[in-house]
Amino acid sequence: MPFPSKNGLKITQIDVNDVRFPTSLGGHGSDALHTDPNYSCAYVTTTTENGKQGFGLTFTCGRGTEIVVLTVRAMKKFILGRNAAEIFADFAGFWRAITNDSQMRWLGPEKGVVHLAVAAILNSLWDLWARLENKPLWRLLVDLTPEELVSTIDFRYITDVITKDEAIKLLKDKLARKDEKVKELSEKGYPAYTTQVGWMGYSDALVKELCNKYLDLGFQHFKVKVGLNLEDDIRRCTAVRKYIGDDKVLMVDANQAWSVGEAIEWMKKLAPLKPMWIEEPTSPDDVLGHAAISKALRPYGIGVATGEMCANRVMFKQFLQSGGMQYCQIDSARIGGVNEILSVYLMAEKLKVKVCPHAGGVGLCEMVQHLQFWDYACVSGTMEGRLIEYVDQQHEHFYDPCVVENARYLAPKLPGYSTKMLPETLKKFSYPKGSEWQHMFKEGIFPRPDEAELVNV
Amino acid sequence: MPFPSKNGLKITQIDVNDVRFPTSLGGHGSDALHTDPNYSCAYVTTTTENGKQGFGLTFTCGRGTEIVVLTVRAMKKFILGRNAAEIFADFAGFWRAITNDSQMRWLGPEKGVVHLAVAAILNSLWDLWARLENKPLWRLLVDLTPEELVSTIDFRYITDVITKDEAIKLLKDKLARKDEKVKELSEKGYPAYTTQVGWMGYSDALVKELCNKYLDLGFQHFKVKVGLNLEDDIRRCTAVRKYIGDDKVLMVDANQAWSVGEAIEWMKKLAPLKPMWIEEPTSPDDVLGHAAISKALRPYGIGVATGEMCANRVMFKQFLQSGGMQYCQIDSARIGGVNEILSVYLMAEKLKVKVCPHAGGVGLCEMVQHLQFWDYACVSGTMEGRLIEYVDQQHEHFYDPCVVENARYLAPKLPGYSTKMLPETLKKFSYPKGSEWQHMFKEGIFPRPDEAELVNV
Numbered sequence: 001m002p003f004p005s006k007n008g009l010k011i012t013q014i015d016v017n018d019v020r021f022p023t024s025l026g027g028h029g030s031d032a033l034h035t036d037p038n039y040s041c042a043y044v045t046t047t048t049e050n051g052k053q054g055f056g057l058t059f060t061c062g063r064g065t066e067i068v069v070l071t072v073r074a075m076k077k078f079i080l081g082r083n084a085a086e087i088f089a090d091f092a093g094f095w096r097a098i099t100n101d102s103q104m105r106w107l108g109p110e111k112g113v114v115h116l117a118v119a120a121i122l123n124s125l126w127d128l129w130a131r132l133e134n135k136p137l138w139r140l141l142v143d144l145t146p147e148e149l150v151s152t153i154d155f156r157y158i159t160d161v162i163t164k165d166e167a168i169k170l171l172k173d174k175l176a177r178k179d180e181k182v183k184e185l186s187e188k189g190y191p192a193y194t195t196q197v198g199w200m201g202y203s204d205a206l207v208k209e210l211c212n213k214y215l216d217l218g219f220q221h222f223k224v225k226v227g228l229n230l231e232d233d234i235r236r237c238t239a240v241r242k243y244i245g246d247d248k249v250l251m252v253d254a255n256q257a258w259s260v261g262e263a264i265e266w267m268k269k270l271a272p273l274k275p276m277w278i279e280e281p282t283s284p285d286d287v288l289g290h291a292a293i294s295k296a297l298r299p300y301g302i303g304v305a306t307g308e309m310c311a312n313r314v315m316f317k318q319f320l321q322s323g324g325m326q327y328c329q330i331d332s333a334r335i336g337g338v339n340e341i342l343s344v345y346l347m348a349e350k351l352k353v354k355v356c357p358h359a360g361g362v363g364l365c366e367m368v369q370h371l372q373f374w375d376y377a378c379v380s381g382t383m384e385g386r387l388i389e390y391v392d393q394q395h396e397h398f399y400d401p402c403v404v405e406n407a408r409y410l411a412p413k414l415p416g417y418s419t420k421m422l423p424e425t426l427k428k429f430s431y432p433k434g435s436e437w438q439h440m441f442k443e444g445i446f447p448r449p450d451e452a453e454l455v456n457v
Numbered sequence: 458m459p460f461p462s463k464n465g466l467k468i469t470q471i472d473v474n475d476v477r478f479p480t481s482l483g484g485h486g487s488d489a490l491h492t493d494p495n496y497s498c499a500y501v502t503t504t505t506e507n508g509k510q511g512f513g514l515t516f517t518c519g520r521g522t523e524i525v526v527l528t529v530r531a532m533k534k535f536i537l538g539r540n541a542a543e544i545f546a547d548f549a550g551f552w553r554a555i556t557n558d559s560q561m562r563w564l565g566p567e568k569g570v571v572h573l574a575v576a577a578i579l580n581s582l583w584d585l586w587a588r589l590e591n592k593p594l595w596r597l598l599v600d601l602t603p604e605e606l607v608s609t610i611d612f613r614y615i616t617d618v619i620t621k622d623e624a625i626k627l628l629k630d631k632l633a634r635k636d637e638k639v640k641e642l643s644e645k646g647y648p649a650y651t652t653q654v655g656w657m658g659y660s661d662a663l664v665k666e667l668c669n670k671y672l673d674l675g676f677q678h679f680k681v682k683v684g685l686n687l688e689d690d691i692r693r694c695t696a697v698r699k700y701i702g703d704d705k706v707l708m709v710d711a712n713q714a715w716s717v718g719e720a721i722e723w724m725k726k727l728a729p730l731k732p733m734w735i736e737e738p739t740s741p742d743d744v745l746g747h748a749a750i751s752k753a754l755r756p757y758g759i760g761v762a763t764g765e766m767c768a769n770r771v772m773f774k775q776f777l778q779s780g781g782m783q784y785c786q787i788d789s790a791r792i793g794g795v796n797e798i799l800s801v802y803l804m805a806e807k808l809k810v811k812v813c814p815h816a817g818g819v820g821l822c823e824m825v826q827h828l829q830f831w832d833y834a835c836v837s838g839t840m841e842g843r844l845i846e847y848v849d850q851q852h853e854h855f856y857d858p859c860v861v862e863n864a865r866y867l868a869p870k871l872p873g874y875s876t877k878m879l880p881e882t883l884k885k886f887s888y889p890k891g892s893e894w895q896h897m898f899k900e901g902i903f904p905r906p907d908e909a910e911l912v913n914v
Contacts, residue, residue, distance in 0.1 A: 035559045063560035064531055067570065071524050077907065102492045103520035109713075109741070111768065112569020113524065157740040160717040160749070256566075260617040283614040284566070285771040287744060288778055292617070311568065311768075314742040321745055450534065 003148075004132045008050025009084040016072040016120070017043040018065045019057075019421070020431040021362065021394060022440060031200050032227035032257035038062030039394060040431070041333075041362040042069050042117070043421060044124040048084055054128025055420040058120040058333040059361040065431065071117035074104070079121065088129050091152035095122070095339045099154075111311035115336055122337020123367065127417035136412040137338070138373040142182060146171035149378075153343045157314045161321060167346045174378055181377040189408035190372055191220075191383060192390035193251070195360060197240060198224030207236065211243035218407040221249040221387055223279070227257030230269060237273045246274075251305070253279035260289040264296040271297075277305040277327050284309035290324030305329055308358035312336065316344045320351045329358040329389075332367035338417075341371055349379045360391035365402045366418035369409045397425040460605075461589045465507025466541040473529040473577070474500040475522045476514075476878070477888040478819065478851060479897060488657050489684035489714035495519030496851060497888070498790075498819040499526050499574065500878060501581040505541055511585025512877040515577040515790040516818040522888065528574035531561070536578065545586050548609035552579070552796045556611075568768035572793055579794020580824065584874035593869040594795070595830040599639060603628035606835075610800045614771045618778060624803045631838055638834040646865035647829055648677075648840060649847035650708070652817060654697060655681030664693065668700035675864040678706040678844055680736070684714030687723060694730045703731075708762070710736035717746040721753040728754075734762040734784050741766035747781030762786055765815035769793065773801045777808045786815040786846075789824035795874075798828055806836045817848035822859045823875035826866045854882040 020040035041057040108114040130137040197210040226233040263281035307329030319325040357368035395401035428436040477497035498514040565571040587594040654667040683690040720738035764786030776782040814825035852858035885893040
């Protein structure tokens with residue numbers, strides 16, 4: 001497949017919206033460290049001279065989304081006037097340029113706000129590319145030759161684990177079964193797990209109701225939030241284990257609540273309930289800490305999962321090298337777009353670590369399904385021990401929401417990265433001018449934002 | 458020493474300025490990855506009800522400073538109306554609250570833009586505290602009891618290396634010689650090294666001139682930028698070695714230019730010139746990579762130095778644990794203010810790693826001297842193998858600039874953290890409205906900023 005022709009693809013406009021949903025009102029998404037998130041995103045629309053558009057986003061938790069919005073604006077100067085086809089033909093070079101501006105890299109580098117902004121922009125460019133090819137993103141990725149795919153990745157700082165040539169060879173070795181895998185994905189989809197049964201803020205009655213609901217929907221894997229209170233965790237996990245039975249899989253998620261020592265001790269107490277993994281036991285930056293926890297919990301059959309707050313490919317590299325993660329939870333909107341995520345999948349395959357993407361939030365389920373489908377078709381070639389997280393929230397805001405049936409993500413069929421939002425959503429939930437927010441301010445449900453938050457209107 | 462009385466200390470105002478200096482015009486500060494920095498800062502002024510003020514800053518490289526400014530504004534809501542004395546009395550609790558807002562922590566956590574903003578705010582609060590006590594910051598730190606000092610630190614995620622009780626004991630064990638050390642510091646100051654001779658953009662003639670200048674000024678330690686071109690590095694390091702002689706110390710700094718393998722091979726080539734350390738050989742996030750480089754270069758007598766872009770205490774913890782740094786280069790404006798830096802000094806002491814602070818930029822020399830003076834008086838108690846970086850730039854903008862004589866930092870004497878800027882500087886260099894910037898825009902020396910950068914005026 002040649003890269004798209006340059007004709008009409010000069011990028012003439014980049015728009016960015018601050019979109020927030022008042023999810024804190026229902027306790028949805030609450031965990032040990034995030035007690036009142038308003039699931040939100042910075043939403044980027046990239047438009048070319050001939051009117052083609054790409055839509056991308058990065059997920060946020062409410063306050064501070066305006067900072068990511070301003071950062072996207074500050075990065076416009078690196079993109080406006082460039083030709084999208086030229087960007088795709090040297091995508092790694094473009095990635096290096098936008099993540100390593102000699103002045104702005106001090107603000108990261110490659111982490112936090114600046115990298116979230118890069119993710120939103122890059123995601124919009126990948127969406128644009130897939131739309132130009134008239135394919136869902138996963139099919140675009142599957143159809144790229146190994147050389148073309150690898151040309152989108154900046155290998156700086158990861159060559160001690162995988163070089164460009166090794167990556168090409170790895171992909172070539174998997175080519176033979178690709179068509180068969182694509183067919184299988186198109187027919188059967190990919191297994192999902194649910195995080196819906198065990199949010200910290202949910203009542204016992206709601207937990208029971210949700211367990212039954214998701215069992216009825218065919219789910220085999222259930223995740224519960226832990227980490228605030230051991231007795232409460234034991235009570236809730238025991239309840240979930242009872243409702244789902246011993247033949248189903250339980251995972252637990254501490255959302256960074258513990259020190260290294262606490263994580264080990266706490267999980268020994270939960271071990272009788274047979275959780276498959278403990279997710280985010282401690283600081284997302286603590287590679288060596290995760291390695292120590294992994295080692296201590298191996299005798300109990302508990303793996304360590306992390307990644308949703310892993311800053312970039314260099315951090316993932318070390319988690320993978322060190323034995324600090326047995327389940328690699330890539331996030332589609334934190335590290336620098338599809339380009340950098342592809343490099344994490346390739347490192348994970350080389351080091352034989354299972355990738356189970358983080359999802360939920362806003363648009364994350366929509367995005368990660370494409371990545372995991374590509375992984376099955378072209379990289380790992382297996383679903384063994386692999387799952388995509390599923391949370392049934394905020395899908396109604398997208399043109400092409402993910403579809404989960406019988407606890408499996410069905411193959412996305414429409415062109416793009418499934419990241420385009422409905423115009424009604426933008427009208428209602430743009431912050432702070434959207435009609436829903438104006439209504440909630442008026443009713444006193446949320447305070448009107450102060451000057452600082454209005455800067456970006 | 459009791460904490461200050463609450464009287465009149467309610468925080469009523471927080472102002473933040475975007476201050477930029479056109480340093481890229483002279484090639485000052487250029488290195489392998491930062492080819493045209495305009496040394497800048499987000500400058501925070503905190504004012505209390507009774508008119509007391511504290512001044513703090515975080516360093517930046519130009520573009521994107523407005524993002525840090527907006528982030529400081531977004532954090533105002535966590536501080537305005539709080540009483541400064543109450544903050545100091547539970548400084549660790551305040552630190553936890555401002556770094557872990559349940560919505561905003563997704564933007565970091567504890568790294569990048571949000572942590573730079575925290576640094577600027579916290580630095581202004583420490584400056585305020587020292588001014589209230591009428592002491593330079595290092596004397597405030599020295600005069601705090603071990604319990605009081607440790608009460609300012611959040612030990613979350615670092616207790617596997619040092620607990621609160623261990624930190625108190627470590628400080629108590631050093632108390633006996635404190636007065637003697639303070640006297641020595643007051644009389645003799647603290648040794649400095651110069652980074653002035655080897656910026657990447659400087660001509661050979663300028664390098665020779667500067668070597669001679671700094672030799673005449675009494676310097677024994679000279680740092681040279683490397684990493685773009687091996688032949689050029691050999692030529693310049695050979696020249697510097699010739700000018701300074703074999704009895705002086707050479708250090709080299711790659712500013713993250715290399716992969717792990719490249720760093721080892723490149724440094725083997727420079728080893729005959731006997732550099733004491735290689736600074737920032739690769740990604741600042743690559744703990745395991747730095748450990749591999751350290752191990753490979755040990756036989757050559759070359760240590761690894763890093764820290765100026767180390768994101769937080771959890772990353773420092775791992776560099777210290779893993780043998781990845783032999784020289785710990787804390788930065789006064791990247792991690793979350795004095796509170797978090799104190800924890801890094803304590804971990805470094807426990808794990809016997811030398812701290813040699815990163816300085817230069819804007820205000821960094823002014824700040825780190827206080828920290829390193831405290832270290833000598835209360836923590837490590839030695840100057841052996843320890844130095845403070847010195848760059849002779851941007852000091853003229855401060856009320857209380859650092860004074861380096863005979864290659865030694867002289868003890869700061871005025872109250873505060875030496876971070877208060879002159880009003881003329883703010884008038885001239887506030888971006889983009891300052892008179893110097895308006896002049897440069899008019900003359901076409903720099904383009905007028907676009908809408909995105911004007912958002913924060």
